[in-house]
Structures are given as C-alpha cells and as structure tokens.
Amino acid sequence: MNSVEVLQTDVAIVGGGAAGTYAALNLHRANVGTIIICKGLVGKSGASIFAGNLVLGGRLLGNTEENARNTAEFLIKYHNQFLIDQNWARRCGEWIENVYYPELEEAGLYFRRDEEGNVVVSSGKIRSIAANVQGNSGVPFMDLRRKQVLRAGIPCLEECAVTALLRRPDGSIGGLFALNYVTGQAVAIRARAVILATGYSDRLHARSTGSREMSGDGLAVAWRAGASLVNLEMQWWHTNDVAHPPTWQRMQVYPNPMLGSPKSARMINAQGKEFFNQQQDDPLAYGPYTVQLKALAREVHAGRARYDGGYFAGFDHCSAGEVDAYTTYGKSFRQLGLPFPETLVETAVTAHYRQGGIDVDPNSMRSTVPGLYVAGGLAGHSNGLIGLATYDGMVAADTVRDELGRLEPGDFPWSEIENERSRLAALRVACSPDGIVPAKMKEKLRALMWQKVGLEKDAAGLRSALADIETFRRDLLPRMGLKRTLPTLNYEWLDAIDAINMIDVCELIVHASLAREESRGPFMRRDFPQTDNATWLAANVMHRTGNGLRFERRPYELPFFKPDFVRKDNLEVAW
Amino acid sequence: MSHSVAAAAAQQGGARTLGQVERHDTLAARNARLADGDQLTVRVRRFDEGRGPELEHFQVPYRKWMRVLDALNWIAENSATDLAYRWFCGSKMCGTCAVRMNGREVLACWEAVEPDMTVEPLRNLPVIRDLVVDRGPFERKVASLEPWIERTSPYPGFPEPLSHRQMKHSSQALDCIGCMACYSACPVIGLGALTDFAGPAPLVQLAQTALDPRNNSEKVARALAATGIFHCVSCYKCEEVCPAHIPIVSGAIEPLKARAAVLVPAMARHSQILRRIVAARGRVDPGALVLGVQGLSALRNFPRMWRMLMRGKINPLRTLLGLRTAAARPARRLLAGRGPTS
Numbered sequence: 044m045n046s047v048e049v050l051q052t053d054v055a056i057v058g059g060g061a062a063g064t065y066a067a068l069n070l071h072r073a074n075v076g077t078i079i080i081c082k083g084l085v086g087k088s089g090a091s092i093f094a095g096n097l098v099l100g101g102r103l104l105g106n107t108e109e110n111a112r113n114t115a116e117f118l119i120k121y122h123n124q125f126l127i128d129q130n131w132a133r134r135c136g137e138w139i140e141n142v143y144y145p146e147l148e149e150a151g152l153y154f155r156r157d158e159e160g161n162v163v164v165s166s167g168k169i170r171s172i173a174a175n176v177q178g179n180s181g182v183p184f185m186d187l188r189r190k191q192v193l194r195a196g197i198p199c200l201e202e203c204a205v206t207a208l209l210r211r212p213d214g215s216i217g218g219l220f221a222l223n224y225v226t227g228q229a230v231a232i233r234a235r236a237v238i239l240a241t242g243y244s245d246r247l248h249a250r251s252t253g254s255r256e257m258s259g260d261g262l263a264v265a266w267r268a269g270a271s272l273v274n275l276e277m278q279w280w281h282t283n284d285v286a287h288p289p290t291w292q293r294m295q296v297y298p299n300p301m302l303g304s305p306k307s308a309r310m311i312n313a314q315g316k317e318f319f320n321q322q323q324d325d326p327l328a329y330g331p332y333t334v335q336l337k338a339l340a341r342e343v344h345a346g347r348a349r350y351d352g353g354y355f356a357g358f359d360h361c362s363a364g365e366v367d368a369y370t371t372y373g374k375s376f377r378q379l380g381l382p383f384p385e386t387l388v389e390t391a392v393t394a395h396y397r398q399g400g401i402d403v404d405p406n407s408m409r410s411t412v413p414g415l416y417v418a419g420g421l422a423g424h425s426n427g428l429i430g431l432a433t434y435d436g437m438v439a440a441d442t443v444r445d446e447l448g449r450l451e452p453g454d455f456p457w458s459e460i461e462n463e464r465s466r467l468a469a470l471r472v473a474c475s476p477d478g479i480v481p482a483k484m485k486e487k488l489r490a491l492m493w494q495k496v497g498l499e500k501d502a503a504g505l506r507s508a509l510a511d512i513e514t515f516r517r518d519l520l521p522r523m524g525l526k527r528t529l530p531t532l533n534y535e536w537l538d539a540i541d542a543i544n545m546i547d548v549c550e551l552i553v554h555a556s557l558a559r560e561e562s563r564g565p566f567m568r569r570d571f572p573q574t575d576n577a578t579w580l581a582a583n584v585m586h587r588t589g590n591g592l593r594f595e596r597r598p599y600e601l602p603f604f605k606p607d608f609v610r611k612d613n614l615e616v617a618w
Numbered sequence: 619m620s621h622s623v624a625a626a627a628a629q630q631g632g633a634r635t636l637g638q639v640e641r642h643d644t645l646a647a648r649n650a651r652l653a654d655g656d657q658l659t660v661r662v663r664r665f666d667e668g669r670g671p672e673l674e675h676f677q678v679p680y681r682k683w684m685r686v687l688d689a690l691n692w693i694a695e696n697s698a699t700d701l702a703y704r705w706f707c708g709s710k711m712c713g714t715c716a717v718r719m720n721g722r723e724v725l726a727c728w729e730a731v732e733p734d735m736t737v738e739p740l741r742n743l744p745v746i747r748d749l750v751v752d753r754g755p756f757e758r759k760v761a762s763l764e765p766w767i768e769r770t771s772p773y774p775g776f777p778e779p780l781s782h783r784q785m786k787h788s789s790q791a792l793d794c795i796g797c798m799a800c801y802s803a804c805p806v807i808g809l810g811a812l813t814d815f816a817g818p819a820p821l822v823q824l825a826q827t828a829l830d831p832r833n834n835s836e837k838v839a840r841a842l843a844a845t846g847i848f849h850c851v852s853c854y855k856c857e858e859v860c861p862a863h864i865p866i867v868s869g870a871i872e873p874l875k876a877r878a879a880v881l882v883p884a885m886a887r888h889s890q891i892l893r894r895i896v897a898a899r900g901r902v903d904p905g906a907l908v909l910g911v912q913g914l915s916a917l918r919n920f921p922r923m924w925r926m927l928m929r930g931k932i933n934p935l936r937t938l939l940g941l942r943t944a945a946a947r948p949a950r951r952l953l954a955g956r957g958p959t960s
Contacts, residue, residue, distance in 0.1 A: 083712070083714075084712070093711065145776040151766060151827060151830065153792060155789075157781075158783050160779060160782075182793075182795060183826075225746065254707045255707075256706060288682065288684050288688050290687045291727075380649050380650070481699075482694060525700070526700040527700035531667065531747065532746055534694075534700075
C-alpha cells in the first residue's frame with residue numbers, strides 16, 4: 044500500500060444500508076455527486092436486512108386514531124424510554140405515512156397481499172405489514188435499494204473500510220480515507236461533505252446481533268474527528284435470540300405480533316413456566332424487547348434463567364399453518380430438524396442496537412463538526428427501525444443539498460492522508476512468537492464487554508473494565524501482528540484496524556455507562572436501580588476535550604408524552 | 619435429546635408428506651450425531667498468490683448445532699488466522715458465505731457441519747483467495763438484465779391493486795439472497811462461453827420483476843432476449859442446492875420461458891417446433907425436429923446425418939410421410955390451452 048488513489052465527489056456517504064442508500068438516491072435526484080463507501084456489500088451487509096416487518100403509523104391501511112397514537116406512544120416510551128425528540132418523532136411519522144410506503148411501492152417493493160389483494164396487516168394495538176414475508180422484510184427492501192443505486196449509476200466502493208475522516212486545518216471535514224481490503228488499495232476521497240451512515244449496531248459483545256463487519260467504526264472515526272456523542276450507554280438487547288449454534292446468535296425468535304394470527308412467540312423459563320407472551324403481557328409493546336428483558340431479569344434474579352441461556356422460546360401454542368402463512372419464523376427450528384411448532388429452542392440475551400450514537404440536530408442531521416452529517420442509526424437521537432433510519436437519510440441529504448453551496452472543497456489535507464496511510468501500514472506486520480493476532484484481540488474484548496459491561500452493570504465492574512481496556516491498549520496492542528502480511532484480501536489486517544476502533548469505542552461506552560447514574564429501560568445499573576426522571580430524563584452528551592472528555596446533561600422536551608412518576612425501580616416501570 | 623427428536627420427526631406426517639418427513643429426519647439426524655467436544659476433521663482448500671490450491675487439514679471441536687461457518691470461524695480464530703472466507707450476517711440473509719462442502723453447494727451459516735468435511739470455494743467464478751470468489755461476473759450479469767420495475771401507467775398510490783395470486787412466482791423469487799450456490803451447481807454455466815445462458819441465480823433475480831404484473835413487458839422482453847434461457851436443461855441441480863428452497867426451475871425458469879415464448883418467440887423456436895411435432899404426430903420425431911430447427915442446412919452435415927440414420931435415430935420415410943401415432947389426439951388435447959401457441 045504505497046500509493047493512495049484519490050477520488051473526488053460532492054458528498055461521500057459511508058454505509059450501504061437503508062439510510063446511506065436513501066441519502067445517496069435523494070442526492071442523486073438533486074444532481075449532487077455522491078459515492079457510497081460500504082464496508083460490506085451495498086444492501087447486503089449491515090443491519091437493515093434484518094428488518095423483520097414494517098410498522099404502520101398514522102392512518103394507513105385502516106389504522107384508527109387510537110392505533111396511530113399507540114404507535115407514537117410505543118416509539119417514544121417503549122422504544123426510546125423518552126430519550127427522543129418528540130417533535131422529530133411526529134415529523135418522521137407523518138413522512139412514513141405520506142411518503143415512505145408510496146415511494147417503496149412505486150419502486151416495486153411487494154407488500155404482502157392475500158389471495159384477494161388485501162395487504163396483510165398484523166392484528167393488535169399497533170399494526171404492521173411485511174415486505175414479501177414477515178421475518179425477512181429487510182432482504183427484498185434492501186435488494187430494491189441496491190438495484191435502485193445500480194440503476195441510478197451511483198458509484199459504490201464495496202468491501203471498503205473507512206478508517207478516518209480527513210480534517211481541514213479549520214477542523215471541518217473535507218473527505219475520508221478508506222481501504223479496499225479486497226485489493227489492498229488505499230483510497231482518499233475529497234468531498235465537500237461526508238454523511239456517516241454506518242448503522243445502529245456494533246459487534247462489541249461476546250453475543251451480539253451485529254454482523255461480521257461491525258466494529259464501531261462510525262463512532263470511532265467521528266470521535267477522533269471531534270464529534271460529540273450521546274447516550275452511548277443506551278444499549279438495546281434482544282432477549283430471545285437462538286442460543287446455539289454460535290453464528291445463529293443473530294437469529295431471533297421474533298416476539299412481534301404475527302401477520303395473519305392473533306398470537307406471537309412465548310418464552311418459558313428453566314422450570315417450564317411461561318414468563319412472557321407479548322399479546323397477553325404487553326400488547327402495546329409492539330417490539331416488546333425491553334419489557335421482555337425486564338421479565339427475563341426477574342427470572343434470572345430468581346434463578347430460573349441465565350442471560351446466556353437456560354430459557355426457551357417458540358410457537359408451541361400455535362399451529363404450523365398459522366406461523367407459516369406469512370412468516371419465516373419456523374426456518375431455524377426446521378433447519379435443526381426440530382418438530383415444529385411443538386419444540387422450543389434455547390435462547391439467550393444478545394446485544395442489539397445502540398440507541399445512542401453521534402450527537403446530531405435531528406432537524407438537519409448535522410453533527411457538531413462542520414461538514415460531517417449523520418444518517419440513520421448511527422445518530423444518537425432515536426432507537427432503530429428501518430423507516431426511521433430511512434427518514435434520517437432523507438433529512439441528511441436535504442440538508443447537505445441545501446448547504447452544498449457553502450461547503451467549499453477547500454484544501455485537501457494531504458498530511459492527514461499520509462498519517463493515515465502510515466498508521467495502517469504499521470498494522471500490517473508479522474506476529475512475533477509472543478504476539479497476539481487481531482482475531483484474539485477482538486475475542487478478548489468482546490468477552491470483557493460481556494462480563495463487565497453486559498446487561499446488568501455497576502461502577503465497580505465498569506471501573507475494572509476501564510482498567511482492562513487500558514491493559515489491552517498498553518500491553519496487547521503493541522504486540523498485535525498478523526500471520527500473513529500481504530495487502531490483498533487480508534481479513535487479519537482488517538481485524539487489526541477494527542480492533543483499535545473497538546477498543547476506543549468500548550472505552551467510550553464504559554465512560555458513558557458510568558456517567559448515567561440511574562437505570563432506564565434496557566440500561567440496568569445494579570448500584571442505581573431506579574429510573575430517575577428528575578435528573579436523567581436527559582441526553583448524556585459526551586464532548587471531546589484536549590485531554591479526554593467531558594459530559595453534559597441535556598434535558599429532553601416532552602410536548603406529547605410524559606412519564607407519570609419521578610423515581611421508580613426500573614424493573615417496576617412498564618417501559 | 620437426539621433420540622426423541624428423531625422419533626418425533628418420524629411421527630410427523632404420513633405418506634402424503636413422505637419427502638418432507640424424510641428431509642426433516644435427515645436434518646434431525648445431521649444435527650444430533652455429534653456431541654460437544656467431538657473432533658471434526660476439516661479440510662479447507664487454500665489458494666493465494668504463489669500458493670496452492672491445496673487442502674489444509676484442521677481438527678475442530680464440535681459445539682452444539684455447529685454450522686460450517688462456526689467451524690470456519692473457529693479455524694480463523696485458533697488455527698489459520700489468515701484464512702480468507704466471506705460472510706456478513708451469519709443467519710441466511712446476506713447470501714455471501716456460500717461454499718462447497720463435501721462437493722455440495724451450501725450456505726456456510728445455514729448448513730450443519732459433518733464429522734469429516736472438505737470445504738471449497740464455489741465453482742464457475744474466479745477464486746480471489748481461499749474460499750472467497752469474485753462476485754463480479756454474477757453481479758454484472760444481474761445488472762445487464764435490468765432487474766427493476768418500469769411502469770407503463772402512473773402509480774395509483776399506496777396500496778395499489780395487486781393480489782398474491784398475481785405475485786405468486788415473483789414472491790417466491792424474492793426469497794433469493796443472491797448466494798450463488800445455484801450458479802456454482804449449474805452444469806450449463808459450467809460449460810463457460812459455449813452458451814450464452816445467464817444462469818439460475820440471475821434468472822431468479824430477473825423473475826422477481828419480470829414475473830411481476832406491474833412491469834413493462836417490452837422491457838421484460840429486452841431482458842429475456844439476453845438470457846439464453848432455453849439453454850437450461852432442467853436438471854434441477856439449482857433447486858437441490860438452493861438454501862432458500864426456491865423452486866428455481868418450476869417457479870422461475872419455466873414461467874420465464876413461457877413469457878419468452880410469448881414476448882420473444884424466436885428464442886423459443888426449438889421448443890415450439892417440438893411442441894408442434896408432438897401435437898401433430900403424438901410422438902417426438904427427431905428427423906422432423908432437426909429439419910424444423912435447422913432447415914435444409916442440416917443436410918449439409920452429411921456424416922452426422924448418416925450416423926443418426928445408421929443408429930436409427932432418424933427415419934426419413936416416417937418424417938416425410940408425417941405418420942402419426944394414436945397418441946396424437948390425446949397429445950393435442952393435453953397441449954391445448956397450456957402455455958403459448960404459435
């Protein structure tokens with residue numbers, strides 16, 4: 044990697060998921076030049092393909108006023124624990140109702156119909172639909188986006204990891220540095236603006252829904268470029284992902300209401316007793332992940348389940364025809380040869396989305412760094428749903444389009460390019476006999492996060508995690524080396540680059556977790572078990588300073604929904 | 619556990635679902651024959667600049683319900699940390715981890731390990747390194763078929779009139795995750811440049827929109843003309859390996875052929891002539907077929923004609939007299955109203 048290929052565009056978009064592709068398509072429509080840089084494959088890697096179904100907001104498809112209100116309440120309370128700009132939620136809801144579904148259908152997305160031509164809608168207080176089939180909606184959705192990008196002729200750099208944002212002398216962002224890890228070619232892209240759209244997920248815990256390529260890159264490069272972050276501690280968890288085999292830790296026994304049936308999956312503890320059934324236990328929690336999690340925490344405290352297994356989920360109260368009519372939910376059971384639906388599978392907790400992320404103004408998706416914008420889940424202002432991410436992609440694109448005239452190309456920061464080139468080159472060294480390979484670094488870090496920064500945490504464990512991370516940085520990183528040092532298709536080299544990002548991001552998450560001295564929804568502190576609306580109905584904003592970081596607490600406005608208590612044990616709070 | 623699973627699977631369904639029960643039974647057995655800690659013997663085909671291809675051997679400890687991908691992950695974390703293999707989602711959605719395991723195309727994240735297994739890259743695509751193939755040729759083929767909807771009338775608004783009955787074939791094709799397992803298994807693709815056959819996966823990708831009633835048929839015709847679809851030999855290898863269980867031949871390729879016969883009749887010349895002969899005579903007459911498809915120019919290849927004559931493959935007298943068998947009437951009845959006629 045001696046030469047660096049230099050490309051130029053108006054806007055560089057990092058990420059090929061729902062938000063990144065939609066931002067690119069909107070900018071393309073506005074005749075703004077873009078390049079998508081994707082660590083995996085556009086529309087195939089990342090979290091967007093995991094979208095199981097699509098929630099209906101507003102008055103769509105026979106939604107009543109009450110359904111519409113329920114959806115909004117779900118988003119604000121159960122999905123975000125009030126850590127959300129409620130005015131943004133309202134705008135986004137209106138857009139989903141009026142623009143999102145028509146745009147997707149006009150482009151050809153198939154919303155599942157019955158034989159007579161009615162769109163199949165789930166029953167319940169909050170209703171949803173599916174693209175082709177429930178449990179797999181993200182796949183045709185993102186395949187459509189991939190083909191829209193192809194049709195528009197938007198250039199894509201795939202299997203290309205963005206390793207740094209390039210700062211101009213005034214601190215603004217003037218491009219980015221990336222490594223095509225298939226060819227080993229380094230690329231510098233000069234752009235007037237960068238939109239980061241790397242998603243909600245990371246793979247930082249031993250059990251994580253994040254896919255292979257996720258290593259917190261978006262957070263790491265933004266932080267190094269000076270961007271403020273927010274609510275990093277607000278990690279969301281899946282309660283019912285398949286416990287075995289390891290790779291299926293991303294395979295969920297979906298608890299959401301099923302299309303074409305009034306039932307949904309149920310969960311059973313080690314003693315065979317049901318402890319969660321969405322339709323009975325919390326009909327309003329359409330994606331009842333936090334409610335489930337709290338139910339599980341009570342089982343774990345009583346010794347009837349573990350966070351890493353020992354409890355079960357499935358559809359043994361349903362008929363096979365009922366589950367199979369519109370969903371893929373039987374597929375994992377059948378692939379294991381388990382009689383379906385009468386068998387349950389062992390499930391375990393898995394780190395899922397991060398509700399927090401880069402601090403943005405949700406009106407514009409501007410970050411705190413000039414020239415740097417965020418689209419979708421990487422922004423820390425709301426938890427994930429594919430519709431919300433898509434909306435943010437549009438907002439980011441609109442802002443950049445309007446501000447493009449003021450965003451000058453400026454001087455290209457050549458020295459930053461050279462610094463980054465040599466940083467990466469220094470990682471491509473042979474592993475010494477007492478060295479450590481990057482895959483082991485990642486494994487150790489994920490184990491540490493699982494043990495000390497897992498679902499339930501406390502100050503002692505978090506401080507111990509910080510000490511461990513410091514040891515990693517001081518003792519292990521300098522000894523990290525590779526078995527093969529050629530630059531072409533070298534996943535070890537990529538792992539080494541990832542490992543550094545992961546260490547940085549894990550450390551920030553631990554700091555953020557220490558700062559929020561309460562428990563709220565999926566964020567559980569043993570030493571602060573209460574949800575504290577007096578102090579912590581607030582964003583936990585993290586600013587980078589010359590010698591480290593400082594926190595700021597920024598209260599949320601509550602124009603439509605308010606919590607009805609001041610302090611309460613988190614496990615007693617419905618949401 | 620393993621015993622009760624197998625017994626329960628055996629009890630499931632009667633003779634009418636024999637195939638399905640057998641498959642489940644096999645899956646149950648595959649998932650229950652190894653216990654935690656058992657050693658797997660894994661051979662991986664390695665290939666790199668200045669190296670191989672060669673098989674490298676590994677011993678991998680079994681973990682409950684282990685997938686092929688779990689075994690590769692174990693190797694990459696503990697043994698050959700330089701192993702190159704592609705995957706992203708690990709749960710049958712991204713379609714990037716297909717490999718061949720013991721000679722059969724599988725999705726690594728989806729397929730159970732075997733006690734003794736050889737893992738190799740897909741066929742019919744250039745290998746970049748170890749198990750990673752270049753997706754480029756496949757992606758370019760898909761792109762050349764313009765796999766999107768072009769509407770001929772304005773979109774009427776959400777939800778537009780559309781039924782699942784109309785979308786049946788298209789909906790099945792939408793389960794495709796582009797893993798290219800079928801592309802590797804296809805013997806016609808294996809012939810390389812000898813045919814212009816697009817291959818099963820690109821055809822499934824095309825079927826998603828070409829069999830969608832909302833699409834412009836002129837555009838569909840243009841795409842079909844570039845597929846070489848009639849080179850498909852209907853061997854069903856593609857269906858056999860499809861991890862998404864898409865009926866690739868019966869649900870995508872055959873309906874696309876039927877569309878092609880209507881929209882681009884010249885492509886279906888061979889099939890149409892065969893059909894006419896069967897309807898007229900109640901049997902296949904190879905002589906008439908060769909004459910029909912190639913015309914009198916077929917006679918120029920005299921040595922070949924002579925061989926066919928000597929082996930009784932053709933009977934000029936019967937061809938010229940146009941003799942029909944008693945099956946002609948039922949053949950006409952069976953073919954009437956099925957598929958396109960010309």
